[in-house]
Amino acid sequence: MKYNIKKIGVLTSGGDSPGMNAAIRAVVRSSVYHNLECVGIYRGYEGLIEGDFKALNARSVKNLINRGGTFLKSARSPEFRTKEGRKIAFNNLKEAEIDALVVIGGDGTFSGAIAFLEEYDIPVIGLPGTIDNDINGTDYTIGYDTALNTVVSAIDKIRDTAHSHNRIFLVEVMGRDAGDLALSAGIGSGAEVILIPEQNMGRERLVESLKRNKKSGKTSSIVVVSEGDKVGKNIFDVAEYIENNLKGYEVRVTVLGHVQRGGTPSCRDRVFASRLGVSAIDALLRGETNVMVGINNNKIVSVPFTDAIKGDNEIDTDLLRVADITSI
Ligand code: F6P
Secondary structure (H helix, E strand, O other): OOOOOOEEEEEEOOOOOOOHHHHHHHHHHHHHHOOOEEEEEOOHHHHHHHOOEEEEOHHHHOOOOOOOOOOOOOOOOOHHHOHHHHHHHHHHHHHOOOOEEEEEEOHHHHHHHHHHHHHOOOOEEEEEEOOOOOOOOOOOOEOHHHHHHHHHHHHHHHHHHHHHHOEEEEEEEOOOOOOHHHHHHHHHOOOOEEEEOOEOOOHHHHHHHHHHHHHOOOOOEEEEEEOOOOOOOOHHHHHHHHHHHOOOOEEEEEEOHHHHHOOOOOHHHHHHHHHHHHHHHHHHHOOOOOEEEEEEOOEEEEEEHHHHOOOOOOOOHHHHHHHHHHOO
């Protein structure tokens, strides 16, 4: 083994996601299990630069598995994007005698780790934590399942009122650059149309599709709109276009927003996060660095950070087909 690891730092960075606490808990307890010290770093890379560290033991992470958010708190750190910021961060790690890091977050978190590793030799393992599910090489990201359930239960409620009033409801879900959440939640909630950033259906086709729904006997429609969708300037613009071009329907907009990021993590997210937390320590002990630990076909895998964040988000074409067929 190249590295002699005695003390591990763990942080969460970027947008929080339900299950991050379960992941931290598993990292801490797995460290203790392997007789390693573990230090919590607060507010992601911000806390790394400010030296905001706290020693954690197995009891420090009690009563957390069921809690959303991240008790270590999170941030998006502009300073860590600078050489100077990363230098301060490294010096703080040296001073605290932390000799390995586990970073939990999304593509911004992994990009930060890549820049850090180009300059400093310290093992870093990443865990995918984002509700967006936009990381390559892993079937799921921590928080995605909980967010899906949150979205579906919100749309179930919206469906009741949409149906009672014969309305079209546009529901915006998160996912800046990725339509995974919209697509799966759309299928799961029986949406008539799903708009995602990976596929611009255009305003005309959208209205055509809603007209077809009406002809086929539907009295109300749910359109799930991913935050990053490019059909209109924004969801309100799309709503206005529909109202002007499809007579006989009232259109309403619901933006689900940060409701999707909070809440009690689902069992699936808790188990997934626990597996990944334990696997992160295993990976460090095997001498790995510069990789994300994820899950592929139910097997734990290590994926280089550069591959995990590479290119545009790929959407599951099979799911697109299922959405098309089941929404007629
Ligand atoms: O990346 C996770 C995410 O929740 C995106 O879906 C969303 O676009 C973004 O974060 C919102 O970020 P913020 O909480 O900083 O506004």
